[in-house]
Amino acid sequence: xxxxxxxxxxxxxxxxxxxxxxxxxxxxxxxxxxxxxxxxxxxxxxxxxxxxxxxxxxxxxxxxxxxxxxxxxxxxxxxxxxxxxxxxxxxxxxxxxxxxxxxxxxxxxxxxxxxxxxxxxxxxxxxxxxxxxxxxxxxxxxxxxxxxxxxxxxxxxxxxxxxxxxxxxxxxxxxxxxxxxxxxxxxxxxxxxxxxxxxxxxxxxxxxxxxxxxxxxxxxxxxxxxxxxx
Numbered sequence: 001x002x003x004x005x006x007x008x009x010x011x012x013x014x015x016x017x018x019x020x021x022x023x024x025x026x027x028x029x030x031x032x033x034x035x036x037x038x039x040x041x042x043x044x045x046x047x048x049x050x051x052x053x054x055x056x057x058x059x060x061x062x063x064x065x066x067x068x069x070x071x072x073x074x075x076x077x078x079x080x081x082x083x084x085x086x087x088x089x090x091x092x093x094x095x096x097x098x099x100x101x102x103x104x105x106x107x108x109x110x111x112x113x114x115x116x117x118x119x120x121x122x123x124x125x126x127x128x129x130x131x132x133x134x135x136x137x138x139x140x141x142x143x144x145x146x147x148x149x150x151x152x153x154x155x156x157x158x159x160x161x162x163x164x165x166x167x168x169x170x171x172x173x174x175x176x177x178x179x180x181x182x183x184x185x186x187x188x189x190x191x192x193x194x195x196x197x198x199x200x201x202x203x204x205x206x207x208x209x210x211x212x213x214x215x216x217x218x219x220x221x222x223x224x225x226x227x228x229x230x
Contacts, residue, residue, distance in 0.1 A: 004029050007057055007108065014081035014166070016132050017055075024125055027118055032108040037101035048095045050088035052112040056080050059105035060178070063097050064186070074186035077102055077179065082167070086133045089115060139167055152190050153198050157227035159188060160208070164217055177215045184215075202226060 008029060011017040017025065032055075037043060044051055046065055054061070056078050063084065064074040075097065078084050088095055089112065119126055139162075146155050164174045185195040199215070202208050207222035208215055217223060 004032065004034075004108075007034075010057060011055060011081045014083075016083060016135065017081065020128055021125075024122075024128060028110060029108075031110055031114045031118070033111070035107055035109045037105040037107070039101055039103045041101045041105075043099040043101065043107075044095045045098050046095055050092055050095070050112045051085070051109075052115055053083060053085045053089055053110040055083045055108040055110075057106045057108060059107075060102040061105060061107070062100045062102045065097050072186060073189070074183055076167075076187070077183065083132060086129055086136075088112075089129060090133065135167075147189070152188065152194055153201070154227055155188055156184070156190075156195065156198050157202070157207075157223050159184070160215065160217065161220070161223055161227060164220070173220065175217050177217070178213060179215060180213050181210075 008025070011025075020028075037059075043054070043061060057080055059079075061078040061084070062074065063076050063078055064072060066072050078099075084099075087093075119129075146158060150158070160177065163177050163179070166174070181195050181199060182192050184199075185192045188195070199208070199210055202223065203210055205222055205226070207219050207226060208217050210216075
């Protein structure tokens, strides 16, 4: 069996990796190092030097930042089969955010030096990595716009749909989102009380069901309607 065959199958369920040339897929898997993190273990911290590209195979990576006062801003939970860490690949600058394991995590690590060597030999593949970064940039612009223009209920409904759809990078829609209300509140920069109130209203409408540490989407169309209300 080809090394990492089952991991490759998982990565192929993601839009970015599945659209890479087969030769580049092979090259990335050839340099990949399997890494496991314990719950809460740090992968990298803001200001750390570039350390390459990562793909989550199991579990989730918490990406955000913590202020001097201890307040946390949670940007995203990176789940399988998503890739992250590409910004420092392009500019060679320190990491922009903190990344910690949310529970036990298994991931692929592609070190910076071999990646840059590959791209020096085959510069045509820079565009493939640029597409990975542009996906994130597009989502960031959407989030900024929603933060400025939309009320909290619409923002919350849209974020749940976005997560369920794999931030536009997956091939199928999830029905169960493993996300605590506190984490969702931090993503949206609203209070946990407001988050709970909105979720309870959506539950009463039959759009979703709240379970411990997870949100089950029962009716995606109802949730889309809530996301579109003016």
